[in-house]
Amino acid sequence: MARRTQGTGVWFVDEVPATPGTFELVEVDCPLNFKPGTDSKDRIETTCLKQEENKTYLDGGGLKDPGQSTFDVNADPQKPSHVRLYNLSLSGKAVQWIVGWAGKTKGSVKNIVPTIDAQTGEVTLPTTRSWNKFEGYVDTFPMDVDANTVVKSTVTIQRNTSVEWIPETATP
Numbered sequence: 729m730a731r732r733t734q735g736t737g738v739w740f741v742d743e744v745p746a747t748p749g750t751f752e753l754v755e756v757d758c759p760l761n762f763k764p765g766t767d768s769k770d771r772i773e774t775t776c777l778k779q780e781e782n783k784t785y786l787d788g789g790g791l792k793d794p795g796q797s798t799f800d801v802n803a804d805p806q807k808p809s810h811v812r813l814y815n816l817s818l819s820g821k822a823v824q825w826i827v828g829w830a831g832k833t834k835g836s837v838k839n840i841v842p843t844i845d846a847q848t849g850e851v852t853l854p855t856t857r858s859w860n861k862f863e864g865y866v867d868t869f870p871m872d873v874d875a876n877t878v879v880k881s882t883v884t885i886q887r888n889t890s891v892e893w894i895p896e897t898a899t900p
Contacts, residue, residue, distance in 0.1 A: 731858075735830030738762055738799060739842060740823045741849050742812060751849035753826075753842055756799070757807040762827055764860060764891040765795035794887040797825070797864065803871050803881040813883055817869040822888055826851060829858040829896075836900050856900040863889045 738756040743749065769789030776784075804810050816823065831837035840857040844850070853859045864887035872880045 729832070731832070732830045732834075735834065735837060736762065737828040737841070739826045739828070740812075740816075741826075741844060741851060742816070742821075742823055744846075750846050751844055752846065753844040753851065754809050754812055755841075756801065756813070757804075757809045758801060760800040760802070762799045763797060764827070764862075765797045765887065767792045767795050767887075767890050769793070792890060794862075794864070794890055796867065797862070797885040797887055797891070798882055800880060800882050803869075803879045810881075813866055813881075814869045816866040817883075820865050822863055822865040824849070824851060825860075825862050825864060825885065826853070827860040829860075831857070831900060840900055853894060855898045856896055858896045859894040860891050861894060862887050862891045 736759075738759045739753050740756070741751055742754055744752050769792050772786040772790045774784045774786050775782075801810060801813075826842055828837065828841065831840075837857045840854050842854070842859075843852045845852075851861075853861070864885040866883060867886040868884040869881050872882075874880075
């Protein structure tokens with residue numbers, strides 16, 4: 729059965745600005761979408777000189793090149809998570825990102841959220857919800873201003889890791 733998208737949540741782990749060394753989980757206020765992006769593998773060529781038609785490559789490829797994830801927000805300076813995203817774009821600091829999938833039924837996972845150890849920054853994900861997790865830095869937080877609309881930003885995250893999919897293993 730397909731999974732609905734309404735009810736999806738996006739969080740990132742960041743240091744508390746007033747108390748460096750203490751971590752908190754910041755929920756992105758009202759993301760409009762989320763696109764995890766794709767990774768590509770380098771090709772390792774193994775073509776012999778006598779080959780005249782096609783190149784050959786090592787099975788399985790080489791190292792993965794993590795891609796970029798993006799999501800849109802209606803940028804609002806009154807939303808602390810939007811200001812934090814902008815500040816992350818200035819600092820270039822890599823953080824952990826977590827996407828909590830919507831539940832099988834409306835509202836079934838709204839209270840199932842990650843928890844964090846404030847001293848270590850380690851996140852615990854409940855097994856009653858499906859998750860995506862990765863590390864990356866905010867590459868851009870552009871503020872697009874067009875006529876007859878609201879200020880929008882397509883937040884681009886340059887991932888340092890692949891996107892891990894953690895399927896739910898228990899029923900909420």
